[in-house]
Amino acid sequence: MLVGIKYCGGCNSKYDRSKFLKALNQKLPKVKKVKTEFISIGKEYDYVFIVCGCASCCADLKNIKSKNPLIYIKNELDFENINLIFP
Numbered sequence: 001m002l003v004g005i006k007y008c009g010g011c012n013s014k015y016d017r018s019k020f021l022k023a024l025n026q027k028l029p030k031v032k033k034v035k036t037e038f039i040s041i042g043k044e045y046d047y048v049f050i051v052c053g054c055a056s057c058c059a060d061l062k063n064i065k066s067k068n069p070l071i072y073i074k075n076e077l078d079f080e081n082i083n084l085i086f087p
Contacts, residue, residue, distance in 0.1 A: 003036045004045035013053030015076045
């Protein structure tokens, strides 16, 4: 399974996005055989996490291809979204 990561510009971060990404990388391989990478335009992913620093979620989403709906992370509580998909 291939998971893409897309960051917003980080102009108004309300939480430590790098800490979130580290937690994500620790959780996913334990669940299934998962590879994470920063997105490449035009490449298709099984899932894409849009890691935004705040509720504005200003990341450029053009040309992002995902087999499943995009998963938006706007704060630390959104980590629960991962638990719903990857229990």
